[in-house]
Amino acid sequence: MKEQIAQLLAEVEGYVADTPEALEAYKRKFTNKKGAVNALFEAFRALPPAEKRELGRPLNELKKRAGERLQEFQQALKSSQTQAGQPDDLFLPGDPHVPGARHPLSIVLGRIVEIFERIGYRVYEGPEIEDDWHNFTALNFPPNHPARDMQDTFFVSRDPDYVLRTHTSPVQIRAMENEQPPLRVLAPGRVYRNEAISARTHCFFHQVEGL
Structure with a gap:
């Protein structure tokens, strides 16, 4: 599993998602429930305690990095669309403000x-x-x-x-x-x-x- 984690991390770092289609493909492959990262977590549950102690940290770092890359891709796509003359519609209604309530x-x-x-x-x-x-x-x-x-x-x-x-x-x-x-x-x-x-x-x- 150690090699699988390293390989997936390399794929995450090297992935390029510069179109909405590529972004969706990235989600399906890495961050969705049926993606490769979650599949490793499922396999991780069956490992003996000694291997869990060794692999827990790098596996969590892989999940964290996959999520960070997703945010980077989303932000980059949003910026490129704005620069391409597709700004956000300023006339769309905003999200309603829901005040909190006392417990x-x-x-x-x-x-x-x-x-x-x-x-x-x-x-x-x-x-x-x-x-x-x-x-x-x-x-x-x-x-x-x-x-x-x-x-x-x-x-x-x-x-x-x-x-x-x-x-x-x-x-x-x-x-x-x-x-x-x-x-x-x-x-x-x-x-x-x-x-x-x-x-x-x-x-x-x-x-x-x-x-």
């Missing part, structure tokens, strides 16, 4: 925050990577609590004393450490659990807590 989670979070702000709460945020003290100990989780197990919590490999927070309750601890009573704080944010991703569960979700 449903952002909408719901905004509504919750608005309700609590009306009665005097303010948003208080904390880090998503928490230390053991704020995430467990200060919240009365004993050392043998199931939530501290690896199968329930994401631990930071460099320092097991840190975890991806499993709830937004650590924000309450930080608020009580840094603020003076009376407190009215709202703690919205992402939390993480070591769950299998399915239609019902995910490795992260959102919580909102008030103190």
Whole structure:
């Protein structure tokens, strides 16, 4: 396969697509789903791991270069057509501008925050990577609590004393450490659990807590 990759790369580099017909032929041969590059990727899947490690990078470079050459040909053809007296039709309608929309989670979070702000709460945020003290100990989780197990919590490999927070309750601890009573704080944010991703569960979700 190594020789095939080198041969295809040479063909890609030496190909000349100076007409629309030649450009279409290039697509069929190299970049389409049934082209030679994709055929190599199909064969690559059946290779043993050692060969995959050796050939993965040059195969990806071949695919990248084939795509780059396609863009070069398209740009060159467009420029030549313009210079030949075939400019783009300036009177064609432009592409419609479709404004983006807020994510449903952002909408719901905004509504919750608005309700609590009306009665005097303010948003208080904390880090998503928490230390053991704020995430467990200060919240009365004993050392043998199931939530501290690896199968329930994401631990930071460099320092097991840190975890991806499993709830937004650590924000309450930080608020009580840094603020003076009376407190009215709202703690919205992402939390993480070591769950299998399915239609019902995910490795992260959102919580909102008030103190």
